[in-house]
Amino acid sequence: xxxxxxxxxxxxxxxxxxxxxxxxxxxxxxxxxxxxxxxxxxxxxxxxxxxxxxxxxxxxxxxxxxxxxxxxxxxxxxxxxxxxxxxxxxxxxxxxxxxxxxxxxxxxxxxxxxxxxxxxxxxxxxxxxxxxxxxxxxxxxxxxxxxxxxxxxxxxxxxxxxxxxxxxxxxxxxxxxxxxxxxxxxxxxxxxxxxxxxxxxxxxxxxxxxxxxxxxxxxxxxxxxxxxxxxxxxxxxxxxxxxxxxxxxxxxxxxxxxxxxxxxxxxxxxxxxxxxxxxxxxxxxxxxxxxxxxxxxxxxxxx
Amino acid sequence: xxxxxxxxxxxxxxxxxxxxxxxxxxxxxxxxxxxxxxxxxxxxxxxxxxxxxxxxxxxxxxxxxxxxxxxxxxxxxxxxxxxxxxxxxxxxxxxxxxxxxxxxxxxxxxxxxxxxxxxxxxxxxxxxxxxxxxxxxxxxxxxxxxxxxxxxxxxxxxxxxxx
Numbered sequence: 412x413x414x415x416x417x418x419x420x421x422x423x424x425x426x427x428x429x430x431x432x433x434x435x436x437x438x439x440x441x442x443x444x445x446x447x448x449x450x451x452x453x454x455x456x457x458x459x460x461x462x463x464x465x466x467x468x469x470x471x472x473x474x475x476x477x478x479x480x481x482x483x484x485x486x487x488x489x490x491x492x493x494x495x496x497x498x499x500x501x502x503x504x505x506x507x508x509x510x511x512x513x514x515x516x517x518x519x520x521x522x523x524x525x526x527x528x529x530x531x532x533x534x535x536x537x538x539x540x541x542x543x544x545x546x547x548x549x550x551x552x553x554x555x556x557x558x559x560x561x562x563x564x565x566x567x568x569x570x571x572x573x574x575x576x577x578x579x580x581x582x583x584x585x586x587x588x589x590x591x592x593x594x595x596x597x598x599x600x601x602x603x604x605x606x607x608x609x610x611x612x613x614x615x616x617x618x619x620x621x622x623x624x625x626x627x628x629x630x631x632x633x634x635x636x637x638x639x640x641x642x643x644x645x646x647x648x649x650x651x652x653x654x655x656x657x658x659x660x661x662x663x664x665x666x667x668x669x670x671x672x673x674x675x676x677x678x679x680x681x682x683x684x685x686x687x688x689x690x691x692x693x694x695x696x697x698x699x700x701x702x703x704x705x706x707x708x709x710x711x712x713x714x
Numbered sequence: 715x716x717x718x719x720x721x722x723x724x725x726x727x728x729x730x731x732x733x734x735x736x737x738x739x740x741x742x743x744x745x746x747x748x749x750x751x752x753x754x755x756x757x758x759x760x761x762x763x764x765x766x767x768x769x770x771x772x773x774x775x776x777x778x779x780x781x782x783x784x785x786x787x788x789x790x791x792x793x794x795x796x797x798x799x800x801x802x803x804x805x806x807x808x809x810x811x812x813x814x815x816x817x818x819x820x821x822x823x824x825x826x827x828x829x830x831x832x833x834x835x836x837x838x839x840x841x842x843x844x845x846x847x848x849x850x851x852x853x854x855x856x857x858x859x860x861x862x863x864x865x866x867x868x869x870x871x872x873x874x875x876x877x
Contacts, residue, residue: 416758423719423736423782446780453739453778454759466736470783495772519849520827521773522760 418456421466429474429584432467433557436580439465445582446470447491447530450522475529475584478502484590490529490583494518497528507588508704509597509616513544516601529583532568535575535641538611542569542642543634544599545586547618553585554578562587566634569641594621594629596704600697601636602689604680612681613637615669615693621657621705628652631698633665638673638690645669648694657702666694721785725750726794740784741765741776744791752792752822763850766823767791773827775849792822795829804874805829805867814863816854824850828864836872840865 424443426432436443443465446452455461469475475491478500486507488497497503498514517523517540531541532552545565552568554561554577565586568575577583601614614636622629631652633645648668655661675686718733725748732747744750744767753776754764760775767776768790796803805828808814815821824847831838831846838846843864844857852860 417742418737418739420735420737423780425782449778449780450760450775453780457758468780468783518760519763520830520846521763521766521775521849524772524774525778 416457416459418453419459419462421456421463424465424467425471426467427471429472429555429582432469432472432582433555433580435465435467436582437557440579443467445533447527447533448493448525450518450526451530451534451536469529481587481590486588488528488586488588490527490533490585492528494523494526494528494531495520498523506591507548507597509544509548509599509618509701510541510588513540513599513616516540516599516603528586532565532586533575533577533583535569535571535573536610537572537640537642538614538637539642540599540601540611540614540636543614543616543636544597545588546634546642546644547597547616547632548591549589549632551587552583553587554581555584556581560584566642566644572640592620594623594705594708595619596621596701596706596708598697598700598704600693600700602693610680611636613675613686613689613693615690615697617694617697617701619698619701619705621702623706627654627656628661628702629654631665633669633694633698635669635673635690635694637686638675643673645672645694647672652698662695662698665698666691669694719782721782723748723781723784723789724787725789726791734781736780736782738781739777740767740779740781740789743781744776744789750791750793754819754822756819757851760849761851762820763823763827763847764820766826766850768826768830771830771833773830790826790829792825795825803829804870805832805864808863808867808870809860812859812863812866814856814859816852816856820850820852824852824860828867831864832868832871836868838865838868 444463446466447469475489477489479487494514504511531539550565551562597618599616601611603609603611616634618632620630631649633648635643648665652665670687670690675683677683721732721734723730756762756764758777760778765777766773769787796806805825843861
């Protein structure tokens with residue numbers, strides 16, 4: 412691959428509302444690509460992996476960049492919210508620290524300034540960091556087209572590597588995160604070369620609800636990055652922990668189950684076996700971190 | 715296909731009215747149309763930071779940014795920092811004094827990212843500095859001096875009350 416390649420030709424379209432984007436997508440089905448932060452798309456174009464006829468620029472659409480607290484206590488985040496905005500948002504740092512933790516581990520300051528939450532989801536790369544964290548929080552994505560809006564759990568959004576349930580005329584407009592119960596906590600931990608700058612070799616997010624009265628794990632959710640073609644929920648591992656006291660033995664057992672459920676691939680970045688080893692360690696550490704947050708959050712959820 | 719689009723670019727306080735093709739990056743337009751060669755073309759994929767410029771005060775990889783999307787934004791390149799009667803910017807002085815410049819290829823990007831970092835956080839810890847410049851590769855292995863220069867510049871700017 413030549414690193415000096417210029418971008419292939421395309422026609423640039425700059426709508427100013429989400430509705431205009433949907434019209435442009437509908438009129439140019441299959442020939443247009445959405446350009447959010449560009450940190451993936453520009454590279455794919457430069458490598459000639461894709462050569463779209465139209466590029467629809469989303470940076471000018473102000474209505475898609477927001478972080479809003481909802482009346483029901485949840486949070487809505489616009490698809491064009493940058494990773495840097497997530498990192499510095501007081502409400503996210505305060506109430507959903509697993510998301511600011513995830514943002515802090517992503518790329519450089521320069522990349523975070525461009526990359527968006529919508530792009531991290533819609534790109535549907537198995538190594539993406541936000542899908543596991545959002546899955547464990549029970550988040551949903553909102554898709555908009557000329558036909559209206561659809562809402563899906565983030566967990567059901569991915570259908571394959573680079574593939575989602577979004578149709579060619581749909582725009583990811585919003586991510587919705589429910590309010591969190593008291594005594595809950597979340598964490599996302601990952602392994603990667605060169606601090607923050609490389610793709611994630613393996614990542615694990617855990618979310619824990621702690622039953623203080625009975626001193627058992629009321630609910631547990633675990634989701635894995637780079638462990639399958641899509642972000643993967645480790646359901647057996649979760650089930651093994653529900654209703655159980657928190658112990659090293661329980662963590663060990665859950666970590667082994669997560670390894671069994673995962674189907675990581677061997678690539679130049681890491682072998683399948685090495686990723687499984689990482690998974691074991693990261694699952695334990697992530698559960699530990701989530702549990703520590705849960706027990707120390709008496710007045711409401713703090714992921 | 716509409717090939718040439720009008721673009722009004724504000725770079726280092728000056729306005730430039732251009733006609734550009736939409737697939738050209740901000741880095742290409744700065745270097746090739748405006749002759750501002752301080753931002754370097756290097757990895758072309760956001761790994762090395764050599765092409766960093768400030769857009770509305772925030773550091774971005776200009777190799778990943780379409781020039782057409784910089785319409786109405788304020789762009790600062792290294793050529794716009796510390797010139798005229800005021801002389802070198804304190805960050806530039808610190809880089810020179812601390813030996814943080816070897817071949818110089820990473821320097822323009824590092825200095826601009828440092829400016830954005832110190833504008834947001836005038837008193838960073840060493841960890842915050844290292845984390846702030848993680849997106850920059852220096853092949854002369856001069857990170858020690860670079861971190862020292864950033865911390866020195868921060869001290870200097872705080873004592874001058876200059877941002």
